[in-house]
Amino acid sequence: MCGIIGLVGDKPVSYLIYKGLFAVQHRGQSSAGKLTYDGNIHMNKDAGLVRDVFNDSKKIFTPGNLGIGHTRYSTAGMDDIESLKHNAQPEYVINPFLAGVHNGNIYNGYEMRKKTKRTPRTECDIQWLLLPLADYLYGKKIDVDTIFEAAEWLMPQVKGSYSALFITDSGENPLLFAITDPRKIRPLVLGENTNYKCFASETRVFKKINFRYIEDVPGGSAVVIDKEGQIHEKRICKKKEMPCMFEFVYFAKPDSRINGRSIHNVRVEIGRRLAKEAPVDADIICPVPESGRRYAIGFSRESGIPLDEGLMKDKSERSFIQQTQDKREEIVAEGLSFIRSVLKGKKVVLIDDSIVRGTNMRKIVSGIREAGAKEVHVRIGCPPLLAPCYLGIDMRSRREFIARNPDGSLKDWDQIAKEIGADSLAYISHKSLKESIGFDICTGCINFPDGYPPEMREDALQLFNRDLKDRRAYEIM
Structure with missing residues (x-):
């Protein structure tokens, strides 16, 4: 990318x-x-x-x-x-x-x-x-x-x-x-x-x-x-054509369009559908800035729960695209502030675009609780990420995904919620994601390997089976 x-x-x-x-x-x-x-x-x-x-x-x-x-x-x-x-x-x-x-x-x-x-x-x-x-x-x-x-x-x-x-x-x-x-x-x-x-x-x-x-x-x-x-x-x-779904979920800026589709509108629609699929009794909706904001707008409009800014971003760098996990954690630790006057005593719906490793989300949920929130319910605008991307997103190893157990099996959402410290967790469905975008997309990282273009699926499986923890599979020859 x-x-x-x-x-x-x-x-x-x-x-x-x-x-x-x-x-x-x-x-x-x-x-x-x-x-x-x-x-x-x-x-x-x-x-x-x-x-x-x-x-x-x-x-x-x-x-x-x-x-x-x-x-x-x-x-x-x-x-x-x-x-x-x-x-x-x-x-x-x-x-x-x-x-x-x-x-x-x-x-x-x-x-x-x-x-x-x-x-x-x-x-x-x-x-x-x-x-x-x-x-x-x-x-x-x-x-x-x-x-x-x-x-x-x-x-x-x-x-x-x-x-x-x-x-x-x-x-x-x-x-x-x-x-x-x-x-x-x-x-x-x-x-x-x-x-x-x-x-x-x-x-x-x-x-x-x-x-x-x-x-x-x-x-x-x-x-x-x-x-x-x-x-x-x-x-x-x-x-x-099968554009990368992660362009719509995270990478492209909201004021851009891909194949005529407004990135802003897609994310708002995903948030709206997420509110219908995974409703929750809560006092306020708080986006993770800036990545969760458009999803939160849609969720708020559909649910009627007011949107508020309980988190404030202090740095302009994007944590996901930092080169090392230490740097990602540093951006989260130094780059977010929690507003106690907004969060204290509230049942909070925390909304973001995706969860990869879970480390950052765990820190954010902990910060919201330390600011006095009564409950924290996490809602995510992308289905669980399950496999590395071999087409331009730097997810190196299948071992780094919080949605997988060490033996490769998939975790249920309650287990992930417990690991990140949330009272509940829900992701958007594959169906709603695709319908919100409105045309065929590459979904190899969330529907492996069938979400890849057909001619790439066998290659993706071979790379997946060659997986090492800290190396990219396509660099190992």
Whole structure:
């Protein structure tokens, strides 16, 4: 899971990329980078947030009328600071010049590595798109048709999810292009204004830089934009799209849309249905900020129980996407305050998007009780997470899910409630989740393995059976 942005126009793009990266900061907080191109390569990238990486004007303002940017959420490589620096994107190669950024996860990197003559410089799976594409384009005149041919050659070989952006140039014809996996697991949208065309992970980017939405880039597509701003699009591999359900549940921001569906409206509808499926006698509803707020709105509207803010968020970092459990716990411990005047003596419905390991929820429930709450009833806007995601969410091991016993069997909700210290616990049903979103989605992490696209299920089972506690299964070869 990462945030990507790419622009081409008749004026420099650097500042727009910089602004756009802030709009996708929530998608990745490990590192940030951008590359602009004017016949020369101008790249800045490092570990850290956008505001930390681009901390002076020389990094923000660089020449070039096309460029790409990236915020990284690590699903490959180590988690120490040097590894995060090393694996920051964009990445590029020379001969031919090809630069890229990637959102998703390619789980057959060990196979793709055998298909390239080039040596990968990082552990990121952008290498398994960048290097084979560069091999294919080597020695050819690079134009729109050649890029379409390269994408047709590459797509059948790559397994996993990818929404990726590239810049290439074989002379006086610089091009910006995108490719998406056939199932369109990760979002990618296209927009424009008078002077520029823009690819981005989420529609909210267009609001921040005052662009007009054109389309959600279809799955299995290659879309090329030339220096005159002409759009050339080809659907190379047509399959039913299955966007990741976790984009709707957690990752995408509420002011974004995916395939026309408002993330805000989806979460409110899930909360409404959750109130019908799992009613509770309570005094107030409190969301976990910010992730539980839209669910709580829907739950309150349906149940008639008043919504109040019993928890206050002190930090802007998202706990789920931190690289280590220690860091996740630190964000929760230091990032939340409990408002005693709201919680004392109350029967509280605590609402959040999901529970993975349960450590954070246990701390939050404990904090609410310490603030004087009489009862704490937990309601969750996602069915129980049961299995690692191999398509771009960094859930590494089946052993880390609170919904599973050590022997792999599934716990009942009462058992989980007891472990997190709640008086009761209920999750949204699979049926209501799917109906709230409104179209087919990938649900491999909550319905394993049948929730994966059919062609990935056997691979997912093999990865699941290769599971180790602290390593990603697709990195173990």
